[in-house]
Amino acid sequence: xxxxxxxxxYEGLKALEDELHDLKVxxxxxVAGKIKEAREQGDLSENAEYDAAKDEQRDIEARIxxxxxxxxxxxxxxxxxxxxxxxxxxCTVKVLDEEFDEELExxxxxxxxxxxxxxxxSNESPVGKALIGKKTGDEISVETQAGEMKYQILGIQRS
Numbered sequence: 001x002x003x004x005x006x007x008x009x010y011e012g013l014k015a016l017e018d019e020l021h022d023l024k025v026x027x028x029x030x031v032a033g034k035i036k037e038a039r040e041q042g043d044l045s046e047n048a049e050y051d052a053a054k055d056e057q058r059d060i061e062a063r064i065x066x067x068x069x070x071x072x073x074x075x076x077x078x079x080x081x082x083x084x085x086x087x088x089x090x091c092t093v094k095v096l097d098e099e100f101d102e103e104l105e106x107x108x109x110x111x112x113x114x115x116x117x118x119x120x121x122s123n124e125s126p127v128g129k130a131l132i133g134k135k136t137g138d139e140i141s142v143e144t145q146a147g148e149m150k151y152q153i154l155g156i157q158r159s
Contacts, residue, residue, distance in 0.1 A: 005075040007110030007123065009090050009159065013076050016112075020067045023060055031057045070112050077110075084156050087131045089123050092159045095131075095151040098139075104151075107159050108132070127151075 008016070031053055038050035077090040087093050092107045107120045108131065114122035121128045127149065130140040139152045 004073065006070045006073050006112050007089050008070075008074050008076055008113055009079060009109055010076055011159075012109060012113035013071075013074060016067050016071060016074075020064065020071070023064050023067070027060050028057075031060060079158055082158060084158065085135060087134050087153065087156055089132075090159060092157050093131055093153060094155040094157075095153055098150040098152060103154065106131070 034053035035050065035057065038044075038047055038053050041047055041049065044050050077088075079090040082088055082090045084091065087108060089108050089110060092105055094103060094105050096102070097104055105119055106127065107118075108123055108128055109120045111122040111124045114120055114125065123129070123132055126142050126144050130142045131151075131153070134140060134153055136153050136155055139150065142149045142151070
């Protein structure tokens with residue numbers, strides 16, 4: 001079975017590459033130093049610093065593996081090529097929340113880049129799925145954990 005492509009914007013790709021570099025070059029050395037220090041304290045069976053450093057090392061290696069897997073199957077969306085006639089990955093959508101009568105902006109990104117606190121929503125999320133392919137002026141209704149949301153698309157632009 002072919003693995004699912006990880007859709008990324010160029011910004012998301014760069015952020016993952018930077019994180020991977022930092023983990024491999026800086027964080028690995030840092031944790032190796034902590035482990036070495038903890039070993040020098042003697043008995044490892046009751047050494048909390050050693051256990052914590054080994055846990056941190058395991059977490060770093062797991063994150064490196066996760067990022068490498070994402071990057072291996074990455075497909076970069078060239079934002080300059082995004083068709084602004086309809087909503088797609090790599091664009092920013094301005095919508096009107098009809099219930100609260102407020103304007104919101106969402107950047108549509110691949111699932112590995114999603115971060116709701118930064119207004120980045122996944123193309124696979126309920127709202128993202130409902131927006132994909134729609135045009136300015138369209139209205140959508142989405143069932144979310146917070147209940148039914150109704151949005152009108154006010155504009156589509158490059159991020």
